Amino acid sequence: MQTTGTDNLQRALDRLQAAGLRPTRQRLDLARLLFEGCDRHVTAEQLHGEALAANLQVSLATVYNTLNQFTTAGLLHEVVVESGKSYFDTNITDHHHFFMEDTGRLEDIPADSIVVENLPQAPKGTRIARVDVIIRLAPDDGSAH
Template sequence: MAQVAAPDGIVRRRLEAAGVRPTRQRVDLARTIFGAGDRHFTAEMIYQETRSIRFAPTLGTIYNTLNEFARCGLLREIAIYDAKLWYDTKTGPHFHFYSEDSEELSDIPDEWLPAIDIPAPDGMRIAAIDVIVRLKKA
């Protein structure tokens, strides 16, 4: 996926608003991650996309940055059962399809979703409901 140039000022303000210190590498990664709109990706995908950046980050730096972005609410982590960790720029409530054949993650359209009304046990609140519908070719 091609990197879309987002002005550094906008990227820096977004990071600062989330409590993330806007270092050069974080700004570069944020531009790559958020410049293409809502998307699903893995750390390895971002690593491949950032190979052309002048000071390309290591895979370890990418993992650390993604973890920091998720901790601060900029990204949503989605654990798939095959031990692959995905990230989503759309952090609000929504559900996913995961194609096992192509290893692709996508949003389930809102109009396809059933109403889920699950009460939390006493003294608890529901933080999120994660639904992943796993698909295979018929």
């Protein structure tokens, strides 16, 4: 079944309202770009480029603000791969990631593929909310290790 632009708009509107976010034009436009299709990982710069390509008038600062609002509202997870480099993940279920260092691509690893044991005790007054594992990959040069 083919979805229409109206269907995508309604899904974006429903998602924003369920998260308690006011559905401004810019939030709706960015939500439509982010959430149509399959789960994905995007940087603010990538999403800004997609918005410009779709003739949406939105600043990079607005894209950053919106991604942070969506993350706070639970619509996205932020995955920090290094200082100053974050991806926003539309898959908000518990899972982990491969990070391809040469291309900057992020790929999901199912949560049940990794077992994390012997976690340290959380400091007094805190609890462990989530454990994120990022496995960094480099091209295989063919040499034995």
